[in-house]
Amino acid sequence: MSYSNLNLLVNSCLKLDLGIRQKILGNWCKDIIFGYASTYYRSFHSSITPDQAQKDIQAVPPTPQEVTVILRKNEFSKEFTSGSVKSYDSNQLASNIPIEDTRIEGVCKMTSGMLMGVFDGHGGPSCSKVISKRLLNYIAAALLPPDDLRKYLNEDLHQGLVETFNDKVELAEELKVIHTNSFKQYLLDLLEEHNAGNDVGVSLEKAILKLDSDMSNEVIEPFKKNGVVNTKTLSVAMSGAVACVAHIDGPHLYIANVGDCNAVLGTLTEDNEWIAKKITKEHNFENASELERLYSEHPKEETKTIIRRNRLLGDLAPLRSMGDYKFKWSVETISNLLVPLFGPTVIPQYYHTPPYLTAKPDVFYHRLTSKDKFLIIASDGIWDMMTTVQSVKLVGEHMKGKVFFNPLKLPRKNIQLGDINDLLLHRKESLKSKPKDRNAATHLIRHAVGGTEYGVDHSRLAHLLSLPQDVCRMFRDDMTVTVVYFDSEFLRQCPS
Template identity: 65%
Template sequence: MNYSNINVVVSTYLKVDRSLKQKLSNIWYKSGALDDRNQFGCINLTSRFFHSFNVRRQVEKDGVEVLLSPQEVTVILRKNEFNKDFSYGSVKSYDSNQLPSNTPIEDTRCEAQCKMTSGLLMGVFDGHGGPACAQVISKRLFKYIAAALLPQNLLQKYIKQEPREPLIETFNDRAEIVQDLKLIYDHSFNLYLNKLIAGAKNDVNIESSLVDSIMQLDNDLSREVLGQYKENGTVNHKTLSVALSGAVACLSYIDGPHMYVANVGDCNAVIGTMNDDNEWLAQKITKEHNTENFDELKRIWNEHPDEERKTVIRRDRLLGELAPLRSLGDYRYKWDTETLSEIVVPLIGQKAIPANYYTPPYLTAKPDIYYHRLSPKDKFLIIASDGLWDMMTPLQAVKLVGEHMKGKVFFNPLKLPKKNIQLGDLNELLMHRKESLKSKPKDRNAATHLIRHAIGGTEYGVDHSRLAHLLSLSPDVSRMFRDDMTVTVVYFDSEYLRQCPA
């Protein structure tokens, strides 16, 4: 890639119009009651997280370009990494990391343990049109799912609790919802609990529970705007911005050997499997909802009149604007024209209504649900936003994590395999370890390892110059070369899965 020709690069990755995106972001500031910590109106973010590339120092000095050093590159790459170990169950541990391209980052992630039922939830959320929708979904969705998974007896027990214990235990939770929105969201969740009680059954269907909870949260994003407007004719700019921005989501629910994946949009989940010949195989679980998915195109065409066939999908985008063909939020493509004219146009102008907007809704948040029974051959799961998958194939990602698994053992002290080991055996062990150290990765965290190779990888390894260049770009330019990246690598316990009954 020629880094000097940045000006000729077209920003093909942007998912919404730049000027409109700026107007959507400005909605937060019109409320007039926001400080620097909660400038997005929904979440307090501490300054040590989700920073932009403030370590940047690619400058011209005496005609010589000064690149980021390897140490500075590593500081940037590791800033948001996290890992968690588990003592029991099919999930042994997970690594996660995020690297911004936008400022602020529009991706987010969440990992949680269900408290009243067994099972782990892992999710990646890729926002567009601003970070608001992705941030709110990451804070609310797993609570909805955990409630939907409760059988009737536990649901009734939970509702009677005073005070109620949390339904989930989240890990690496970096943000809090601001108080005024928390009250709104708690009210919506209580309405959902009442709905679940009214239709509760003793037997819980996990697939339908995942669909119902995701659709319910998406409906609540709309109702939280329209309910207030119908009640008193006013609009809460914070809830409106959440509804107008959007997010795609990919999440997994893992309970013993049973794994369910729910996908809305163009994030992906891939399993790394080792076959009988000790070769790595990549099993892509999900299928993107974009124009490369012909079944998805047919679905949209069939939902609208034949005369809209040429306008509903233009330039490989929904109505010529939106790249993912399913998402949460994005009510510019779901509300009817009258609602958009009354609520949105006065705030952000006529462009709020997309061209050729005749038969809404054009967009749905309904997820595809995939089931996979884990086997001892399944070693790990990679869930990532399209920022990673734009840069590497599923098989490349699986091989990189597989190599990382082999090499990361050298981050730990040497443990002798048995007592009273002979000197010759010890020498052979040390020589083998010395030779194997050549494959020791730079990063202990597998998500960081993937991001490093996604940005700086070549067929000959990681190119520091390329990595330093791309990490040094300002957000305006960086977005033309790559998207935000969010990666979670979930490791399975092969021995536990081996003991699970068939």
Template identity: 55%
Template sequence: MVLRGSKILVNNKYVNAKFIGNYLKCHYNGTYASLPKITPREATEILRSNEFTKEFDSSNSIKYYDFNQLAANNPIEDARSEARCKLTNGLLFGVFDGHAGNECAKAISNRLFYYLAASFLPPTALDKILSSGDSSKELKNNLLDLYNGKIDFDSTIEKIYDESFMSFVKELSNKSSTYSSESDFQMDVAIENAFSSLDNDITNEALATLQKPDAAKTLGVAMSGAVAIVAHIDGPHLHVAGTGDCQAVLGVHTESDGWSAKMMNIVHTIDNRDEIKRILSEHPPKENKTVISFGRLLGQLAPFRAFGDVRYKWSEEMLKKVVVPHYGRVIAPYYRTPPYLTAKPDVIYHRLTPKDKFLIIASDGLWDEMSPLEAVRLVGEHMSGKVTLSPVKLPRKHMKLSEINEILLQRKEGLKKKPLDENAATHLLRNALGGREYGIDHAKLARSLSHPCGNARYFRDDITITVIYMDSEFLRHCPT
């Protein structure tokens, strides 16, 4: 441990003194001697505490999905949403990773799906909604069926959000009236517009409430930031929209090649050369050495696209007037030609086939610990082994002995891969924190789980995982 004045060196970075107490709690002379000992049973209880599974009927291309989440920050800065679009045929899944606080991630996890669901409606449906005179709350209830608990904001903030949403719907209706036909609709354009519109609303809400009691709340959302990954699945049609560094990967299986991983989004970080070129092209050549430095935007922000983070979007004059009085010195060095940041997503389309078995969407806390291919193989093995967790059930009556024998042989093979967890997201969590080449190392897993929220952030990130399973039979019979 190295101290310098009021700061402490952690992972080659000097951290403010307010973290020193927490840091010392989980370190003693460079060892983990002060950490509590965790038994395998206690580790399992911790890993399973947030797991969730939702099943669907056979009328959809999705059979079910598994979810889990493990905090490192206190409070956790990740968020998630899953929902069904009531007025169109589609399911939405999202993972949101916040930074500089959890305010922005919480806000977009509870707002973005409504913007998306409204964006998918044809002009006639938008006109009907507006002419009905429904309140924003009634409209939202008609748009989405949420599968996870909605976060309740206080009444004043909820009113601000409702007003912004109704304005967005009216704007959508006005744009839709210019369509020559409903065939002009483009899914990627609609998704991009929903992302950007919500981000603009977050900015405008912060400015509109500057002199009001709730200014700190709206400005807090705008000042914190969040990246997002959202999947929309409608029958065989999969669209994935990504802003930032969360990732989505499709697990693909064929008899000849086994498991493979198909990346379903573009990551906006220093590893993306096209993204670097885009950012440099948007600013004068004299900023080439400063707009991206130390692998970060303006030397500070790791993701190159995000919601919120107005400190990289507003003019310097605006920051001095609005932000500095509340947050102090927040203007980045060499801040000359904003905006430097956008929430616009890249959208990728893929038509699902029977060989596409599942989709994993997760925050970068998972991808820091394993590669997409490793994750796909783990979930693939979990699928094979999971059948051994329940008694044998014959799929139909009057089967031949040879057919029954084939089922038993497959089950025998699956026993070799029998997982500890029924939930695939939990299975990924366990392997991310305790996995070795030979299996799960309990000592490694226990050491990771021993760090309390807040302290754990020095060793890993928040991890949020959703695994969505496709119905191969449904996709096999979809018309081409």
């Protein structure tokens, strides 16, 4: 196969959904990609010589130890001493460079509750990064009672409303100033509404819609005033992100979902069987009610053009998202603001009655019980590779096996030697189920990339982790996972 043909095949496959790509390609990955990928990639980089390319083709795949280093690069864990959340594990594995996924976790400072978010970007990482830096504060502000909101606005505006963990995203100073001004106006608007401190579900929806509106206005308003486009805010506007955010306060779990990330609850029955409770519903062409909603918002004559090739206007896979304003703005706004920069093709084909896209989330509520052991929030890079049932079983097995990372503790004093021997024999047998990774999110990613019906195949894992970026996206997407563990004893004592 020539490099030009391979290039054509790669570009054609990238327009398809990941699951369809995998079905079409089948074993082609192993037989062709692993042989041609390095040379294909380097054919576009004249600084790489043919000798170097040939050497790369023959290079030994990463060892199990090197694979583990790659998988653990972005993992993070946090434990808590009170409340219904006992701990959480999170991790990311990039396919795009830079990665377009982001995630954020934090505790509300002025109200009770914990916030966890996973954001899957597309068209670049700008939108998902901005959302991860701003959304939790928008939610926390909407939860504040009027008196606390007024105090915060007058005294503590320089302080964040959420104590975040593992926040590695940095934004340009120019963007920070713009964001601060928008947030201050948002707080004033909340005070004027006289209904700040709404229930969590209302606050989640309000915060997401308001942030989406602010990101749009941060591009449009300066352009209206002086005819100048800010390239930094425009970068955010031209990209997009889907979002899945959880608010956990005692036994109360709220999930707000925009797009095709998913949240799944792992529940253990009295018979010690794991049940996967999928809380969210994806906003894509496979969701019949979502298609019905979309069709009802536009004239009947557009029924055949709204969804083409299983995508919104033939272009966007999620049917709801934040950002992506070229599917939301009027034709006039796009013509004035975007066409001079990007040309007339920036207007999607059959773009007659915008907006075609919304950031309005579906909000779900679940009251946690002692049977609910953990929550998995993940981008579709994980769900493309495994089912919700598989994910819950994997985390359930990981919970059982990871206790062996800790030293053996005798259950009581004055234990007999025979009982100690039985305990050691049982522990030796159980060690067979000890997972390779202490972090459950890493455990899921390892199985998502390298898993087979017989377990993790190192050869598959090593090859998929060593593919060049141009080819990698054909076989896996960016993966982001957060696994939240609940304190069963705390939940058992919560009043019904």
